[in-house]
Amino acid sequence: MSTPVYLDNAATTPLDSRVLEAMLPHLGGRRGNASSLHASGAAALDAVEEARASVAAFMGAEPGEIFFTSGGTEADNIAVLGLAAASPENQHLVVSRIEHPAVRQAAEHLGRIGYEVSWIGVNEEGRVDPEEFAAALRPDTALAAVMWANNEVGTVQPVEELAVICEQRGVPLHVDAVQAAGRIRIDLGSVPIATLAISGHKLYGPQGVGALYVRRGVEVRPTVFGGGQEQGLRSGTHNVAGIAGLGEAARLAAEELDVRVAHEEALRDRILDGVCSIPGVRLNGHARERLSNNAHLYVEGVEAEGLVLLCDAIGFEIGSGSACASGGHKASSVLLAMGFDEQEAFSVVRVTVGKDTSEQEIDGFVEAFATAVARLRELSPLYAG
Amino acid sequence: MAERYHPQVIEHLVRPRHVGELPSPDGTGESGDSACGDVARFTVKVEDNVVREVRYKVYGCVACIAAGSALAELVQGEDLLRAASVTKEDVQEALGGPLPSGKEHALTLVLDALHKAIEDHFNRRAGSMLVDGYGGGRGTGKKTVVAAMSGGVDSAVTALLLKEAGYEVACVTFRLHDGERGSRSCCSPDTVLFARDTAHRMGLPHFTLNLKELFDRRVMQDFVGSYEAGKTPNPCVSCNAHVKFHAAAFLADRLGFDHVATGHYARVGEGPTLARPVDESKDQTYVLWPMPQELLARTVFPLGEYRKTEVRKIAEDRGLAVAYTPESQDICFIPDGNYRSFIRKKVAAEPGEIVDSGGEVLGRHAGVVDFTIGQRRGIGVSAPRPLYVTEVRPQSKQVVVGRKQDLEVREVRVSGMNWFLDPSEARAVQVRYNSVPVECEIEDAGDGEWIAHLPEPVAGVAPGQSAVFYTGDGQRVVGGGVVSRSRPKATVESGGGRAAGDIE
The missing domain is CATH 2.30.30.280 (Adenine nucleotide alpha hydrolases-like domains)
Incomplete structure (x- = not known):
């Protein structure tokens, strides 16, 4: 069987060969701990700092504002828990209902230990209303958190507007930009976000590495303790190869962003043109304010798991809603927040293209998808056709 | 995902067997509902007790789609008795082994939909039996039996004892009313599902029949009507008279089986008539009196030979999960036992x-x-x-x-008789469940009414209750009927006539 066509780039992107090149020296020949004083250690430290500079440049930040982590989830956790710990007199949070579990569950944890959480809903397109958001902020709000773009439906949030509101009200805003990074140009010099999380493996870098941006002057108390690495905010020996990979991935993303976005948008729209003509198939989320690579589809009368595995069996890898939510039979909280009922929420799939996806692959997918939908509908007692 | 599907599951997803719906099926069954996420529908064509054709549809996870396909393949062309014996484990095996954890419900879902389709097939054949009751057919001399199975320990051990005694056994569970636990949902415990699992674990086929219409008409409406008429009914008696044995006999005849069996504590004595069981403390002859004699002639009561403690031990020894279930309710369709509030809702x-x-x-x-x-x-x-x-x-x-002594009566008038033996053999009468027969002399009052004269007065005899007559040794039922009225001691002594408002 030929290599399957990979259309699940929101779950993880393939490792760019140029990124792998940048990592290899740190996996093979070299052996230094970036905290050691000898030459090997210094070489490792150079690689880490080089990566820090390129990640900072990627998002319009200063190198001193970048902290390496083990991934997006850890960056989100450090930010939410650390911002809250920095102002213990404030016991209130404002969090959107569509956050990734890394933010949502950190906020729920704070809710269990005494914090009050105001959950901000979204409209049918998955967008937070800035007025509702502003109204929820209080003098005792320790932090607010809204993701830049949603990992399931791909809707982009009015983050610039929310950041300005937060700055005016003196509330630090944390932004999970794991999906947005590499698809939306991030310029933290002009957008007053307090903290922002990215992940290596969503922008053609390695898995197991991420970064947290912390604006100069914003206090985030550590929640990971140990050797004091990363200015004491994230202790633990540096994942030098991973960090070098993330740095190279960020450098390439900054350089190629416009080309990648144009390519992805064209392919995404090619998918939508192809599949939305099937009766009972429609796009979820915002039609325009959405990620360049994301086609999130509702398929009437068909349950996602069957569609995903049938597509897989005929050579096309797509996602069922959110990869994290597909383990248990539980409707996605993002979709419920957007007004889906439980059954509708089980009938969605997420198709996400990448910078290396080709037109032929998309055309093959559209045909396979139509076949799979038709076969599952033939099986469905709920679809009258 | 924590666990992945076996390639066999994916194979069924890619190439599902017997997909669709038969245009004019003999039976259709659906299980689950879209709120749970999964729905399965089976249609079957049954001829000469063989599943000639089966088609299925599923909305649900891949486990449900594949399980439906595997089950359809397992039963297509099979003898009905074999099809009704297919277990969850059989389906799982056809799918290459255990499903990922959390997906086991798929097996229950598709099995239930198939069984409902088979049930629908029998229900369609049953025709007016659903309203009028079933007359009964003729035996063939084979050691075959349909065993009624409620999900409790008694009926489970009944089926097991029959199997061990060399009978070919088919189990049946009746849907009698909507008050059964979880009968509306595939996600909650359900007595039918439990009974099916119990039968399948013993390697026995399991069938269901929908008797709600018959049960409503012959038992529940009668129950409410009796209260309205100032009588004290016994719904178990009505069910034994009109529903349970008839339905079991109907299924036996459809399957070409000779006997029917239930988990009642009674024996079939010479006559044939009902005879006391070994465990007299559990004696149920009192509620069985209206059984038609031709049905009794083909009935087996295996538990009549055992004590209840022995029955529980058998269940434990054989590892039947029913062994620890509590004793069943007095009135199955009023699970909370509050029959007054039940009546009040109806009238x-x-x-x-x-x-x-x-x-x-x-x-x-x-x-x-x-x-x-x-x-x-x-x-x-x-x-x-x-x-x-x-x-x-x-x-x-x-x-x-x-006063208490005003309740005492010396004569009981009984009508609606069902005699097993010659009425002259009656020497004692029992007028309440959980009491003992008392000495009586019986008199034919004409027009189908009989009078039991009681040398010693008895308290609390209510119209609507059963009066069951026993032989002199107290071991066999002569016959039974329904108390039409009783005459208080005082009225007898004063020689007065009927009290105002007395009804027949």
Whole structure:
């Protein structure tokens, strides 16, 4: 069987060969701990700092504002828990209902230990209303958190507007930009976000590495303790190869962003043109304010798991809603927040293209998808056709 | 995902067997609902007790789609008895082994949909039996039996004992009313699903029949109507008279089986008639008296030879999960036991007077359906001595109360008789469940009515209850009927006529 066509780039992107090149020296020949004083250690430290500079440049930040982590989830956790710990007199949070579990569950944890959480809903397109958001902020709000773009439906949030509101009200805003990074140009010099999380493996870098941006002057108390690495905010020996990979991935993303976005948008729209003509198939989320690579589809009368595995069996890898939510039979909280009922929420799939996806692959997918939908509908007692 | 599907599951997803719906099926069954996420529908064509054609549809996860496909493949062209024996484990095996954890519901879902399709097939064949009851067919001399299975320990051990005694056994569970636990949802415990699992674990085929219409008409409506008429009904007696044995016999005839069996504690004695079981403390001959004799002739009561403690031990020894289930309710369709509130929901209560035997008004009541003869609690009239309901007069909406001795009667009039033996053999009569027969002399009063004369007075005999006559040794049932009225001792002594408001 030929290599399957990979259309699940929101779950993880393939490792760019140029990124792998940048990592290899740190996996093979070299052996230094970036905290050691000898030459090997210094070489490792150079690689880490080089990566820090390129990640900072990627998002319009200063190198001193970048902290390496083990991934997006850890960056989100450090930010939410650390911002809250920095102002213990404030016991209130404002969090959107569509956050990734890394933010949502950190906020729920704070809710269990005494914090009050105001959950901000979204409209049918998955967008937070800035007025509702502003109204929820209080003098005792320790932090607010809204993701830049949603990992399931791909809707982009009015983050610039929310950041300005937060700055005016003196509330630090944390932004999970794991999906947005590499698809939306991030310029933290002009957008007053307090903290922002990215992940290596969503922008053609390695898995197991991420970064947290912390604006100069914003206090985030550590929640990971140990050797004091990363200015004491994230202790633990540096994942030098991973960090070098993330740095190279960020450098390439900054350089190629416009080309990648144009390519992805064209392919995404090619998918939508192809599949939305099937009766009972429609796009979820915002039609325009959405990620360049994301086609999130509702398929009437068909349950996602069957569609995903049938597509897989005929050579096309797509996602069922959110990869994290597909383990248990539980409707996605993002979709419920957007007004889906439980059954509708089980009938969605997420198709996400990448910078290396080709037109032929998309055309093959559209045909396979139509076949799979038709076969599952033939099986469905709920679809009258 | 924590665990992945076996390639065999994916194979069924890619190439599902027997997909679709038969255009004019003999039976259709659906299980689950879209709120749970999964729905399965099976259609079957059955001829000569063989599943000639099966088609299925599923909305749900891949496990459900593949399980439906595997099950359809397993039963296509199979003998009905074999098809009804296919277990969850059989389906799982056809899918290459255990499903990922959390996906086991798929097996229950598709099996239930298939069984409902088979049930629908039998229900369609049953025709007027659903309303009128079934007459019964003829035996063939084979050691074959349909065993009624409720999900409790008694019926499970019944099926097991029959199997071990060399019978070919088919189990059947009846859907009698909507009050069964979880009968509306595939996600909650369900007595039918439990009974099916129990049968399948013993390697026995399991069938269901939908008897809701018959049960409503012959048992529940009769139950409510009796209360309205001031009588004290026994719904188990009505069910044995009109529903349970007839339905089991119907299925036996459809399958070409000779016998029917239930988990009642009784024996079939010479006559044939009902005879006391070994465990007299569990004796159920009193509630079985209206069984038609031709049905009794083909009935087996294996538990009649065992004590209840032995039955529980058998269940434990054989590892039947039913061994620890609690004793069943008195009235299965009123699980909370509050039959007054059940009646009140069905009939409007009309207030009336509470009077003494002299007609003096002592108080008011909210409705005659709240009272039965012999009742002491909840009368709502204060008196120096305890008061008992001695009579209920629905026509005048009066409840008569009196002293305990006013409840005593010396004669009981019985009608609607079902005789197994010659009436002259009757020497004793039992007038309440959980009591003992008392000596009597029987007199034919004509028009199908019989009078039991009691040398020693008996208290609390209520119209609507069963009166069952036994032989001199107390071991065999001569016959039974329904108490039409009883005559208080005082009335006998004064030689007075019928009390006002008395009804037949």
